[in-house]
Structure formats: C-alpha cells, structure tokens
Amino acid sequence: PSLTIPILTHQVRIKSLQEDVLKATEQYESFEAEMERSRASERELKEQIKGLKENVIEIEDKATDMRNMISQIEIYFENKIAAGSEDARLAKDLMMLLKMQHDERQV
DSSP: OTTHHHHHHHHHHHHHHHHHHHHHHHHHHHHHHHHHHHHHHHHHHHHHHHHHHHHHHHHHHHHHHHHHHHHHHHHHHHHHHHTTOHHHHHHHHHHHHHHHHHHHHHO
C-alpha cells in the first residue's frame, strides 16, 4: 500500500509527459509541413522571377532590334534625301513626327 501512491503518481506523471511529447511531436510536424510549404513557395517564386527575367531580356532584345531598324530606315531616308528625293524628305519628316508621338506616350 505504501508503494501504490508513489507508483500512481509516477504513472500520472508519465502519462502527462507522454501527452506533452505527443503535443510537441504534433507541433513539430505542423512546423515541418509549414516549412515545406514555404520552401515550395520560395521555389515557385524563384521560377516566376526567372521567367520574368527571361521576358525582360526578350523585350530588351526586341527593343534593340526595333532601334536598329529605325536607324536603318533613317539612314535610307538620309541617302534618298542626299540624292534629292523630296518624297523621302517628307517621309522622314512624317517618321520623325510619329517617333515624337511615340516618345511622348512613353513618358
């Protein structure tokens, strides 16, 4: 009888500790699941950023191509104007007006 009370007390403590361990394990597993979701989100964001960077490079390349084409057209008109073509002078003036309108819209 004298050992029964301490044994029961220890059993209650053990049961309480087991419950604490179970709660801590559940919290840890929940934390691990949240960390994995965070890592997955981070990977997804990195992929999106990579895609956006690729899009920016593509747009910059297209803009460079457009600038080069405009330069070639300007050179063409300059050559025609130098050769005395009035139509080329008018076309160049029109192109400059269109370019100014485009530049104004960019601001």
